[in-house]
Amino acid sequence: MWRRLATCLSLVASSLVCTGCWDSTEIDRLSIVTMTGIDLAEDGQSVRTSVQIARASELGTTGGGLPATSTGSAKAYLVESGEGPTEVDAVSKVISKLPRKLFMGHRRVIVIGEDYARHGVGQLMDEVVRNPQSRLRTYVVVAFHEQATKVLQVPSDLNRLPSDAIVELEQSGSVAAVDARKFTKQLTSKSDPYAMGIRIFTNEMSEASKEGLTLDNIAVFQREKLVDWLEGPAAKGFLWISKDLRQDNETVILPDDIGKVSVRLGSVRTSHHVTVVGGQPELNINLHTIFDINQNASRLSLLRSSEMSVVRSALRNEIRSQVEMAMQQLQRDRADPLGVSNELFKYYPGLWHKIEPEWREVYAHMPIHYNIDVNIRNAGLMSSSL
């Protein structure tokens, strides 16, 4: 009894002394990576990885209860980059430049440079999925006409870490939130992945930094390669049908100079399914939306259903044109981020195996039927505009 107890105690005690034996890492020996960027190096072959690391000493309160620096003025992060023949190699080059251990467990955003994306992201996603430290909930964005390294350096005026700002943008509900899990899932399925584009814009009003980041445009991939961008109304049209949109404001200009009406998205329900007509697949897109009136800048009295229907049809036409634009562009690009091929494979496997070799051509010429339903729920307390 006593001997066993003594053995146990001495084992525990010795484990305290042999600190090298444990796998422990104190938090202050980590460099916490918040965002990584990946680019093609100048030579066009090797890879440049940039990491954005949170500087813990600039964040939060350190000593006597006062923040070390006020928000935003001093950079709370640093960007370091390294080049190598593979993604892993490039990261190890970064590690060699840092005194602390690189900790990827809190990487929240992966920025893919446009050049690299056009070259193919398969290698990168392979590394992301294999790395035990990396989270599959990391958001994937593609730098719009830009190098990822540049994006990593842009500060955010409101957040101390730009990665926070990007995550908040992703979660706002008005963009397509694509994380590594969703991206790889699409990459490994029959369809094609897509991701939000991240764009640097110049902000003349800001005192601190003249640049800011925003998510618009949607990067369209064909398998692992970026082929095109959906921009403006086409991007919006894609969001309508990709089930990503949760929050939106829309303004319709009514015909015949009646004026403008702004609406707020209440709820959206969208589905698409494939039917086979004469041995050829056809796509049906259903979209049911419910809006509330936000602002009535028109001559209409919205309590009357006849006048409300003017708004509804205008809104329906607008949404329809956006969706059509998106689908036309996607058909031109022969890219299928919507997952039509998946559905075909699931419900018509025989047909799928027959048309698989020339699927992209079939897709490009596939007839699409739109069924768009717009409802306006609340007209508000006032009938007409003030």
Added chain:
Amino acid sequence: MRSKRVIRRIGDWTPHHRRMHLDRLNEPVLADTMAVTPSDPPPAPPADLLKPDLDANIALLRDKLQNAADVVFRPLIGSFGKRGWIVYVDGLSDMELIDAHVLKSLIQAEPKATDPSRPLAITLPEEAAEQVTTASVKPVRTLSEAVEAIIVELQVVLFLEGTATALALNAGGGENRAISEPDAEAVVRGPREGFNESLRTSITLLRRRVRTPDLAIETMQLGTYTQTKVALCYIRGIADAEIVSEVRTRLKRIDTDSIIDTGYIEEFIEDNPFSPFPQIQNTERPDVVASMLVEGRVAILADGSPFALIAPINFWGALQAAEDYYERFPIVNLIRWLRYLFMFIALYLPSLYVAITTFHQEMLPTKLLLSIAAAREVTPLPAIAECLLMEITFEALREAGIRLPKAVGSAISIVGALVIGQAAVEAGIVSAPMVIVVAITGIASFVIPRYSFAIAIRILRFGMILLGGTIGLFGIIAFTIVIIIHLSSLRSIGVPYLMPVSPLTRKNMRDIVSRPPHWAMRWRPIETSKPNSQRQSQAMAPAQRMPRGKRRI
């Protein structure tokens, strides 16, 4: 050690050794210490017998008690014309009682008009016994009995000329602490009486709450030098006879020189002396003891200690306070869950903090990680050292606070709050999140109502911190499994400690996961009240007693 491995079923809890039989229970027991007890004198060695010669007896007694300066010898001449002596211990008998009921009645009593055909008293001691007006009178025939009556029983012994029988008169009294509210178990709503150091008073408090002839109080004397009077209390007809006899056996087995407090008894009779978890509950509250008795448990009171022991108990009772049953049940449910939560916090929070911040940083939300990282940026010690430093300091502060006089106690709390809380953080020795963790843990350990159980949690917490800091969450889980295995094997007077959760008895689970209203608590805990487990009729349910509403059977 081997016996632990024997798997027993629910109906078979009594430990295998020295099992006492049921018929032992049917033996006559002392109903109360106040009552006259008919007792056959044990056959004494002839040399020890008292002699009819009063002076010889007194001389012998004086010789025996020559070292006890506080024994008073007082001569008297009774109204019936005989000389006598009363002997008692100074200060431990009620002087007024001796004056009024012994001395006065012996010396000044009028001869009573008795029916000559039926003489009440035949012998001299009986005559004297009739004169004395104390409640309890016991004949004493040997010298050692007389000494025991004087020194141990604290009785007044009356020696009379011409008879070999002395009388032990109960004139107990002397100074006692007043009945006051127990500090460690305060309630907002509920009785405020607490036991005190006098066994008599404590039993009175108990008897006042349980007025049934079935309340059995068995007394015995433990400790060769202290001869402490110990009372074993239970309710016959509810308490499981096997449990009662097991407790009695264990008590009788105690052979030591002194029992100063019931804490001594607890260590002598508990099932697993090496467990950090207390297997016997102690309480100062008579209402708690009363409610435990009607659940079929057994209480042990001892002279000189205001703490009663209660057994068998289970793990879950540690998270139930007396007040839980005095306050309305909805709020108690909320508080009971709060206690469960805080028990986990008290046990796990520091170790989880250390383990997660040194091994599993990915488990924290990013913003939390960054603020912890910011706070840890300046601190020199590794997290586990920081944690141990703070926890040990906190324990020391707590210990200092208990021992110090009240006037200095506040100084300690100021110094503690300033040194630990603020200065250590400002100086960059300790990180602020660690202070928060230690503070929350400290509060959490005070939420546990049973103090001795909270100590067990405090001990285990340090093991958790060491394991969490060396092998991370794996260590915490491993230690948790060890604790659960230990708890599952633990028994309180042979009753499984995790009962009713393991072995699962559904009938009694409701009082564990919630506090059901009194009308719904139909059953007593099955593990302690096997012979008689129904507490009340089902007609107490609202559907049965409300004037309107659906009657359901």
